[in-house]
Amino acid sequence: MIKTSGALTPRSHFYWITLVQSSAKPADWKTLLAQLWRIRLFEGHVQRLAAGGEVPGFPHLSTGQEAVAVGVCAHLTQNDVVFTGHRGHGHSLAKGCNLTATMAEILGRDTGLCRGRGGSMHLVDAGCGMLGATGVVAGNLPLAAGAAWAAQARQTGAISVVFFGDGATGAGVFHETLNLAGLWKLPLLLVCENNGYAEFTSRAEHSDVAKVSAFAAPYSIPSATIDGNDLIAVHQSAASAIEHVRRGDGPYLLECMTVRLAGHYVGDQQQYRSKEELAEALKKCPIERLKSYLLSQGVTDDELMAIADQIKQEVQRDVDAARAAAAPDPASFAEGVYASPLLAAGC
Amino acid sequence: MAQTFIEILRRALDEEMARDAAVYLLGEDVAEGGAFGVTKGLAAKHGATRVKNTPISEAAITGMATGAALCGLKPILEIMFIDFATLALDCLVNQAAKYRYMSGGQLAVPMVVRTQSGAAGGAAAQHSQSLESWFIHVPGLVVVAPSSPMEAYGLLKSAIRLGDPVLFIEHKRLYAMKEDFVDSAELPTIGKARVAREGSDVTIIAYSAMVRTALEAAETLAGRGISAEVIDLRTLLPLDMATISASVSKTHRAIVAHEAVMSGGVGAEIAARIADELFDELDAPVKRVGCPFVPIPFAPELEKALLPNALSIVQAAQELVR
Numbered sequence: 001m002i003k004t005s006g007a008l009t010p011r012s013h014f015y016w017i018t019l020v021q022s023s024a025k026p027a028d029w030k031t032l033l034a035q036l037w038r039i040r041l042f043e044g045h046v047q048r049l050a051a052g053g054e055v056p057g058f059p060h061l062s063t064g065q066e067a068v069a070v071g072v073c074a075h076l077t078q079n080d081v082v083f084t085g086h087r088g089h090g091h092s093l094a095k096g097c098n099l100t101a102t103m104a105e106i107l108g109r110d111t112g113l114c115r116g117r118g119g120s121m122h123l124v125d126a127g128c129g130m131l132g133a134t135g136v137v138a139g140n141l142p143l144a145a146g147a148a149w150a151a152q153a154r155q156t157g158a159i160s161v162v163f164f165g166d167g168a169t170g171a172g173v174f175h176e177t178l179n180l181a182g183l184w185k186l187p188l189l190l191v192c193e194n195n196g197y198a199e200f201t202s203r204a205e206h207s208d209v210a211k212v213s214a215f216a217a218p219y220s221i222p223s224a225t226i227d228g229n230d231l232i233a234v235h236q237s238a239a240s241a242i243e244h245v246r247r248g249d250g251p252y253l254l255e256c257m258t259v260r261l262a263g264h265y266v267g268d269q270q271q272y273r274s275k276e277e278l279a280e281a282l283k284k285c286p287i288e289r290l291k292s293y294l295l296s297q298g299v300t301d302d303e304l305m306a307i308a309d310q311i312k313q314e315v316q317r318d319v320d321a322a323r324a325a326a327a328p329d330p331a332s333f334a335e336g337v338y339a340s341p342l343l344a345a346g347c
Numbered sequence: 348m349a350q351t352f353i354e355i356l357r358r359a360l361d362e363e364m365a366r367d368a369a370v371y372l373l374g375e376d377v378a379e380g381g382a383f384g385v386t387k388g389l390a391a392k393h394g395a396t397r398v399k400n401t402p403i404s405e406a407a408i409t410g411m412a413t414g415a416a417l418c419g420l421k422p423i424l425e426i427m428f429i430d431f432a433t434l435a436l437d438c439l440v441n442q443a444a445k446y447r448y449m450s451g452g453q454l455a456v457p458m459v460v461r462t463q464s465g466a467a468g469g470a471a472a473q474h475s476q477s478l479e480s481w482f483i484h485v486p487g488l489v490v491v492a493p494s495s496p497m498e499a500y501g502l503l504k505s506a507i508r509l510g511d512p513v514l515f516i517e518h519k520r521l522y523a524m525k526e527d528f529v530d531s532a533e534l535p536t537i538g539k540a541r542v543a544r545e546g547s548d549v550t551i552i553a554y555s556a557m558v559r560t561a562l563e564a565a566e567t568l569a570g571r572g573i574s575a576e577v578i579d580l581r582t583l584l585p586l587d588m589a590t591i592s593a594s595v596s597k598t599h600r601a602i603v604a605h606e607a608v609m610s611g612g613v614g615a616e617i618a619a620r621i622a623d624e625l626f627d628e629l630d631a632p633v634k635r636v637g638c639p640f641v642p643i644p645f646a647p648e649l650e651k652a653l654l655p656n657a658l659s660i661v662q663a664a665q666e667l668v669r
Binding site for chain 1: 371396397399401402404406407408409410411412413414415416417418419420422437438441442445446447448449450451452453454455486487489509510511537538585
C-alpha cells in the first residue's frame, strides 16, 4: 500500500475484529450482532440525514445485507485489503473504518476519510486496508485482483477481498478477472452479494444463470452458494474460503444469497417490487435471525437490549461528531490531483 | 553505436527493473517481447514473475495494474495499440486517474501504461489512431509522447519514478529510428517541454513523431529565409505553457502540428491557451496542422494522402510569415 506524503490517515477501530476467532462462541456472536446493529443504525442515520437533505449525492444502503460484511471481515487482518462497490458502507465499517470519519465523508466534511473528495461511493481508509469503494459496477474486481497479485508477488501473506453484487456478473470485466485470478492462483476472495437485483432490474430479467457461483467452475475457482442472511453460515463459510485463499490455493468465490431491504438508493420508491416481496424480505432480516438464535441459546432479552442500547448511543455520538465537523475549505478543491505541484500547475 | 528506439526503450525498462524490485511488466505477449519486441529478453533476465503475459483482457489487466500499484508495485502495463485502450477506459479514466484525489491523498497509482499509436504501413482504422487528446481531458492522468529514442529513454525512466498514472505513447513510425546512446545522469522532468531547434520567426509546437517532421520542415523553411523554432512538448498532460509562452513571445507566430485529427485535438487546446494567455503577442492566428476528420484508411496511397507531412507544416508557416 502506498502512503503519500501529507496523506490523511484516519485512525481505525479494530477493537471488535480481534475478539472474533473462527471457532466462535455465543459471546463472539454477540459481538458480531453488535456489528450488525452498528451498520444498521449507521445506515439508518444516513437515510434520515439524506431525507433531510444533509447528504450530498445519492447514497446506497446495504440494509438487510449486513451479515455478509460482518461475517467475512471478521476473519481479516489489518494487512488484508478490501474493495467494495457503491453499496459499501457496511464493508467499510466491518473492515474497521472509523465510524465518525466514515459518516463525515458521506456528509462531505473535511474530516471525512477522504477529506470530502470521495463520498459514499468512494470510501477509502488505507490505514485499515479498506482500499476502496468504486461507483462503477464491476470496476472494483480487477483492482482487487491486482491487489492480490501485489500480495502474491511481494509475498506479504495478505489476501484481497472484493464485494460485488449479482449485477456485476453482466460486465465483461467480471469474467476477465475470474479468468486471470484462476490462472494466476491469486489470493483473492470474491464475495458476491446476490440480492436478486441489478439496480431496479431483477436477476430473472438480467441473467439466465441462476447462481453466480456457477461462473466459478469454468475458471477453476472453487465456490459455494450460501444463505447470506445467516451470519453464522457466512462466518463459517468465509472461514473455510479464506483458509483456502490464505493457504495459496488460489481464489474462491463465495456467493451470499441476501435481500436488499432498502431501495437501490435512498429515495428509490421500489415500485418494481411487490408489497408481498418486501414483506417476505423482512422475514429474512439477518439481525432478527441472529437474535432468535442467541435467545434460543440462553442469551436473555435484557442482555441483547443492553448491547443494542450501547451501540445506539455510540453510533449517535459518532454521527453527531461527524455532523459537527466543518466542510472542506472551498479554496482547497484543487489539492491532491497529482503528487507533484509542477504537474498540477501545468494542467 | 546507434541503437533503435526499441533497443533504447528496452534498455530503460531493463535498468529500471534492475534498479527497483517493485517494477513489474505485464501485457499481452510481453514475456515473448510484445508485438514490437520492446520487452524481448526481459523475462529471461528478470524472471517470469516480473514479466507476465496476460490474456487479451485490456479491462482486467489495466485494473490489475492499478490495484497492484495501490499495493506497492510499480507496474508497467503494455497496451499493444492505443486503439485497444478503448477497452480499458473505465479503469484509466474512472479508477486510476481518480484514486489519489478521491482517497483524499491516501493512495496513489504509480503505474505506467506503455502503448503505441499512429499510422504506418497500412495498419488501417483500428490500429493507427492517435487518441491522445481523449486522455488530456482527464484530471489525474499524465500523458507523455516521446519524439526520439533518447527522449523515450529518459522520459520512460522519469515516468516510472513519477508516482502518478502515466500514459506513455510511443509512435510506431519511430520504432526503427536510430540514435547513439548517450549516458546521462540527468533525467527529463515530466511536465517540461524542450526546444528542439531555436528560431525567431515562427514557433512549431509538436510531439511524438511529428517533432521529426517539424524539424524537417524547419530545415526547408530555413532555406526559404524563415527561421522556425521547434518545441518538442514531451508531455501533453500537463502542458508546459511556460516554454510555449517564451517561444511565442519571441516569434509571435505559432503552429501546432500533430498526427491526430485536428478537431478536438491537442492543437485545439494549445491554440486556445495561446489565445487566452498570449493574444497580444500574436502577429497572426494560431495555425493547426493535423489529420482531416477521417478514419485512417488502409490503402497506402490513401494513408499517405491523409497524413500531415513536412510540406503541410512548411505551407502553414509560409502563410503565417508572409
